[in-house]
């Protein structure tokens with residue numbers, strides 16, 4: 001299989017810079033073409049950097065960002081277009097580009113719940129990707145960054161029967177993009193509300209955990225109630241999860257389910273797949289964003305593993321904490337891994 005030509009829309013933003021990391025020296029994809037708004041147009045990636053300790057190749061650091069012109073993106077006929085556009089911009093351009101033949105892997109929310117758009121967390125519901133097979137243009141959506149972490153935490157427990165889920169999120173500041181939350185709201189503070197976030201968790205999890213029937217997703221019956229908060233952490237969404245499952249279980253059984261969890265990306269040994277998608281920690285004080293946000297190996301999969309800890313089980317009630325890197329596993333890395341799956345299946 002030859003190398004694929006790809007583009008990143010919103011390349012100067014927090015998620016866009018993570019795309020630059022994930023696509024640096026990638027074995028499947030050429031150095032991407034980069035697009036932003038007029039603001040970053042003409043500047044290099046090195047000139048717009050806002051992420052800490054970027055792992056971006058010299059070639060990409062010196063690459064120039066062009067102002068987005070959707071006609072030229074369509075004309076270039078990229079094999080895959082990675083989108084990190086803000087919601088209103090994505091709402092106005094992504095569907096039109098798809099109808100003109102673009103194969104879009106988006107992180108924006110407007111099209112996530114459309115019946116013809118698979119909402120895919122690679123290790124959770126990679127089979128939903130078959131919805132785009134044989135289509136010239138398509139959109140594959142990533143979920144909300146907290147939904148992705150929660151879906152990875154819930155998937156290993158599916159065999160126990162998932163019934164009711166209560167989750168309280170502690171979401172990093174980078175989840176709001178750059179410059180994001182005003183400093184006087186963020187510093188030494190917790191904001192107990194994030195616009196439209198709780199609804200996204202309640203709606204997206206049943207779709208992600210749904211089953212495919214005749215090309216359509218039948219949502220899971222799992223019921224999700226969420227409380228979303230913003231905390232003064234730079235990167236990493238932590239979630240305190242309480243799940244009612246269908247039968248009595250034990251710490252032994254649940255810890256084994258977490259520790260042994262594996263899926264198609266691991267089987268295919270894809271470049272961005274973490275060897276262990278869930279890292280289960282027994283220590284009472286883990287996970288912590290500062291220690292665990294970049295979990296995942298080999299090096300290319302840094303930030304791609306979810307860390308689960310604080311496991312407690314009483315009868316049919318399972319409680320745990322899950323931590324994921326919001327702009328890597330919760331955004332750019334998830335899109336790149338979805339594209340790697342489609343490339344390995346010959347769809348791209």
Ligand SMILES: NC(=O)c1ccc[n+]([C@@H]2O[C@H](COP(=O)([O-])OP(=O)(O)OC[C@H]3O[C@@H](n4cnc5c(N)ncnc54)[C@H](OP(=O)(O)O)[C@@H]3O)[C@@H](O)[C@H]2O)c1
Pocket residue numbers: 009010011012013014015016035036037038039040041068083084085086087089090107108109143144145174175176177178179326327330331
């Ligand atoms: N941050 C997260 O943790 C996270 C996680 C999951 C999903 N998401 C979603 O991913 C998307 C990007 O988030 P982000 O955090 O990276 O936001 P961000 O830091 O604000 O970056 C936004 C990007 O979009 C570009 N842009 C803005 N207006 C544009 C326009 N009119 N035409 C073309 N490009 C335009 C910006 O370019 P300029 O710099 O040139 O203006 C920048 O590259 C959003 O839809 C967000 O909801 C974010």
